[in-house]
Amino acid sequence: MDLTSKHTSPVLTEPAPMNKSRLGIHPAILPYSQSGGSFPPSKYITIPRKKSGKFDDVWSNGWLDAMKSSSPPRKKLIKDFDVDFPSDDDTDVAYSSWMLKYPSALNSLEQITSYAKNKKIAVFLDYDGTLSPIVDDPDCAVMSNAMRCAVRNVAKYFPTAIISGRKREKVSELVGLTELYYAGSHGMDIVGPVGQTVLNSHPNCIGSTDQQVFGTLVKKTKDIKGAKLENHKFCAAVHYRNVDEKNWPTIAQCVHDVLKDHPRLRLTHGRKVLEIRPVIDWNKGKAVEFLLESLGLNSSEDVLPIFIGDDRTDEDAFKVLRERNQGYGILVSPMPKETNAFYSLRDPSEVMEFLRGLVRSQKKKVVGGGGEEGGKQRIG
Numbered sequence: 001m002d003l004t005s006k007h008t009s010p011v012l013t014e015p016a017p018m019n020k021s022r023l024g025i026h027p028a029i030l031p032y033s034q035s036g037g038s039f040p041p042s043k044y045i046t047i048p049r050k051k052s053g054k055f056d057d058v059w060s061n062g063w064l065d066a067m068k069s070s071s072p073p074r075k076k077l078i079k080d081f082d083v084d085f086p087s088d089d090d091t092d093v094a095y096s097s098w099m100l101k102y103p104s105a106l107n108s109l110e111q112i113t114s115y116a117k118n119k120k121i122a123v124f125l126d127y128d129g130t131l132s133p134i135v136d137d138p139d140c141a142v143m144s145n146a147m148r149c150a151v152r153n154v155a156k157y158f159p160t161a162i163i164s165g166r167k168r169e170k171v172s173e174l175v176g177l178t179e180l181y182y183a184g185s186h187g188m189d190i191v192g193p194v195g196q197t198v199l200n201s202h203p204n205c206i207g208s209t210d211q212q213v214f215g216t217l218v219k220k221t222k223d224i225k226g227a228k229l230e231n232h233k234f235c236a237a238v239h240y241r242n243v244d245e246k247n248w249p250t251i252a253q254c255v256h257d258v259l260k261d262h263p264r265l266r267l268t269h270g271r272k273v274l275e276i277r278p279v280i281d282w283n284k285g286k287a288v289e290f291l292l293e294s295l296g297l298n299s300s301e302d303v304l305p306i307f308i309g310d311d312r313t314d315e316d317a318f319k320v321l322r323e324r325n326q327g328y329g330i331l332v333s334p335m336p337k338e339t340n341a342f343y344s345l346r347d348p349s350e351v352m353e354f355l356r357g358l359v360r361s362q363k364k365k366v367v368g369g370g371g372e373e374g375g376k377q378r379i380g
């Protein structure tokens with residue numbers, strides 16, 4: 001993990017593998033300003049603050065509230081608190097009314113594909129919670145063969161990229177398809193499919209890997225039962241999904257202490273995970289813009305980018321699409337959530353159906369002579 005670099009750019013520490021073309025890193029790196037990814041605590045639960053003094057830092061900076069609302073609330077997690085959890089009926093009503101604002105992408109497939117009629121679709125997919133269901137152990141988050149097949153078919157017709165918080169090599173191993181673009185570490189590390197032209201390479205790439213911050217995190221959290229750390233090379237993940245909730249302040253405080261000593265690092269919240277990354281203006285949204293530009297898909301009239309994701313870090317990409325007034329963000333969520341997305345899907349199985357639908361409609365277009373010269377839409 002390279003977290004302490006003095007370089008002001010997301011960095012590449014290794015040469016691109018021979019069979020991969022590295023797309024590189026966007027040079028426009030600005031001091032980070034907090035945008036997207038920051039949400040008010042869940043409207044469903046308010047957990048009473050425990051007065052301790054010891055963890056004032058993480059209470060006052062809102063980390064603990066964010067941690068408690070970082071994944072759909074489960075009854076078992078809040079049974080100890082005096083909260084009024086909505087009944088299943090209430091939840092259905094709330095979801096239905098939320099869907100008036102964020103309609104189902106599945107039900108809107110015809111509308112989406114007809115809007116895309118004379119446009120090139122580009123598909124951007126998050127991994128965890130989008131292509132694979134959320135599970136307790138990050139190492140067991142495997143993608144089904146059916147989903148793999150759906151993604152493979154999508155990539156036959158549309159330029160397709162996976163944009164993940166995970167280490168790029170890890171997510172590409174989990175997906176296992178060589179024909180895709182992969183952006184790991186929240187877009188800080190990008191490669192193209194086998195044989196694809198190298199589009200860019202940032203001159204400030206550095207060749208060292210700094211293990212110090214990760215080592216400190218490991219040391220500080222080693223006695224917290226259930227804590228799990230992942231080194232994503234350009235960022236790090238501290239999981240608390242399997243940590244007893246009474247120890248969440250402790251784990252938050254450990255991370256807080258490390259960040260205090262490293263002002264060039266910042267925190268973002270994912271689903272029961274604290275993510276530590278460099279203070280640079282780079283996120284999944286920037287990665288989408290970078291890929292669109294690199295692939296010659298920047299024209300807003302001709303290109304329809306679709307980004308599907310479930311997490312707070314995906315909001316940066318949804319926001320970019322909204323601001324460009326181009327394409328659609330699709331939030332994967334089984335419950336109402338504040339979002340910059342345009343459409344919604346309930347879970348990975350609906351994502352798979354949606355991807356299959358996109359392929360079906362493209363096949364029809366090709367057979368019907370809708371303007372495409374064969375399978376895959378031409379890039380650039």
Ligand SMILES: O=P(O)(O)OC[C@H]1O[C@H](O[C@H]2O[C@H](CO)[C@@H](O)[C@H](O)[C@H]2O)[C@H](O)[C@@H](O)[C@@H]1O
Binds near residue numbers: 164230311
């Ligand atoms: O951007 P993503 O591809 O969605 O990656 C975000 C994080 O996903 C993983 O953690 C999440 O999924 C795990 C497996 O289902 C789950 O156990 C964990 O609680 C979730 O936070 C991954 O392990 C992280 O490193 C990624 O940052």
